[in-house]
Amino acid sequence: MNILIADDDIDMVTILKLYYEKEGFTVFTALDGEEALELAYQHSIDLAVLDWMMPKLSGIEVCRELKQRAVKVLILTAKSEDEDELRALEMGADEYIRKPFEARILLMRSKKLLKAEDTISFGSLRVDTTGGKIYEDGRDVGVTSKEFELMKCLLDHKGKILNRKTLLDRVWGYDYIGEERTVDTHIRRLREKIGEDWIKTHRGMGYSLEMKHE
Numbered sequence: 001m002n003i004l005i006a007d008d009d010i011d012m013v014t015i016l017k018l019y020y021e022k023e024g025f026t027v028f029t030a031l032d033g034e035e036a037l038e039l040a041y042q043h044s045i046d047l048a049v050l051d052w053m054m055p056k057l058s059g060i061e062v063c064r065e066l067k068q069r070a071v072k073v074l075i076l077t078a079k080s081e082d083e084d085e086l087r088a089l090e091m092g093a094d095e096y097i098r099k100p101f102e103a104r105i106l107l108m109r110s111k112k113l114l115k116a117e118d119t120i121s122f123g124s125l126r127v128d129t130t131g132g133k134i135y136e137d138g139r140d141v142g143v144t145s146k147e148f149e150l151m152k153c154l155l156d157h158k159g160k161i162l163n164r165k166t167l168l169d170r171v172w173g174y175d176y177i178g179e180e181r182t183v184d185t186h187i188r189r190l191r192e193k194i195g196e197d198w199i200k201t202h203r204g205m206g207y208s209l210e211m212k213h214e
Contacts, residue, residue, distance in 0.1 A: 024156025033057025067092035
């Protein structure tokens with residue numbers, strides 16, 4: 001799914017982009033309202049996360065335009081008056097979050113707007129994305145937190161090849177210092193628990209989750 005983040009605070013944009021990408025979203029960013037609209041015209045956007053106060057066009061003005069294109073909109077603002085929240089909702093915003101906020105809450109609200117699935121099933125496997133567990137024929141296979149995040153990352157990009165660096169960044173974090181080969185070790189252990197056929201190795205390139213058995 002495609003997320004548009006628009007805020008004139010470049011640090012805020014950078015941080016939110018990392019959070020959303022870690023969850024498997026494709027992210028487009030803008031630092032003002034006009035740039036946000038241009039990106040929305042160029043790409044199919046599923047959710048726009050807009051700061052209220054931006055240069056050129058406000059988040060509310062961008063919201064009004066995007067709602068004509070049936071885009072979900074979440075407004076971020078430092079405004080604290082109830083009247084402001086009411087105005088945002090009247091302009092079509094689907095959600096309204098006051099700053100400062102917890103990034104995990106923003107992600108949860110975003111997923112709720114997008115109706116992201118809590119459980120994904122394929123073959124004999126069932127992945128509980130909120131509970132952090134993987135089941136095979138109803139049996140909990142007992143994955144570790146890193147194995148689960150690795151599986152979820154591959155699932156979010158199913159059919160696409162992800163190299164070790166990408167997997168390290170999204171599962172272990174951008175500040176991880178260690179060997180890329182740790183990915184291979186965790187892939188091997190994950191395969192032992194879910195079966196050998198789901199995760200494909202692309203020599204010299206990386207790994208992908210294949211759904212051919214669905």
